[in-house]
Amino acid sequence: MKAFCSWSGGKDSCLACYRAMREGLEVCCLLNMLSEDGSRARSHGLRAEVLMAQSEAVGIPMIQRAASWESYEGEFKRAVLALKEEGIEAGVFGDIDLIEHREWIERVCRELGVKPVLPLWGSDREEVMEELISAGFEAVVVAVRKDALGPEWLGRGIDDRFVDELRGKGIDLCGEEGEYHTLVIDGPIFSRRLVIERAEIVDRGEVTFLDITGFKLETKG
Structure with missing residues (x-):
């Protein structure tokens, strides 16, 4: 069955894509929603260009659609309807247990006539992080909620020590509340590695971001 993957560039959507592919789905497209001006x-x-480079590294084409929060659902539906015309029958999503997200996904997919696939749904947080690390995915922190983590966490790689420190702070290991x-810059579904060359820390309200301004793709092996 041909599927698209709802793609943020982060660990959950990437791991969901990985699981779906291992379960036999043919992921043909990554669908990424952008801010209203199409820049991020x-x-x-x-x-947007960082995510497009990530798509090249994975080797799966990406469709990007700009939307405001008000127009998000309509733009998402239009993108999926276009994919249906190309034979897409399912959508892969990386949600773990936020019920309001699942309800939205199931309603929208039902209205569009595509099958919702949630490979991570109901998974234990510890197991998700363990699988991510043991499978060989490399992921770096690019945003932190100020009331949860400081800017020193930006740029850190996801490894066992990272998980231990989150556990010690009592923070959701998967960051499901936006902590x-x-x-993701490398992993088993990547044909090339995404290398971050330049970045700066930027404050935007309640969240601090790692703004990646320089990057390249590197041949693996």
């Missing part, structure tokens, strides 16, 4: 990802604040967001 609506979810993680990453520059932190990540960018």
Whole structure:
């Protein structure tokens, strides 16, 4: 079955895509929603061109759609309807247990006539992080909520020590409440590695971001 993956560039959407592919789905497209001006990802604040480079590194084409929060659902539906015309029958999503997200996904997919696939749904947080690390994914922190983590966490890689420190702070290991967001730069579904060359720390309200301004793709092996 051909599917698209709802893509943020972070660990959950990437791991969901990985699981879906291992379960036999043919992920043909990554669907990424941008801010209204089309410059940044609506979810993680990453520059659109960084995510496009990540798509090249993975080797799966990406469709990006700009939207305000008010027009988000309509733009998302239009993008999926266009994909349906190309034979897409399912959508892969990286949600773990936020019920309001699942309800939205199931309603929208039902209205569009595509099958919702949530490979991470109901997974234990510890197991998700363990699988991410043991499978060989490399992810770095690109956003932190100020009331949860300080700017010193930006740029940190996801590893066992990272998980231990989150556990010690009593923070959701997967950051499901927006405590932190990540960018995956390498892993088993990547044909090339995304290398961050330049970045700066930027404050935007309640969240501090790592604004990646320089990057390149590197051949693996």
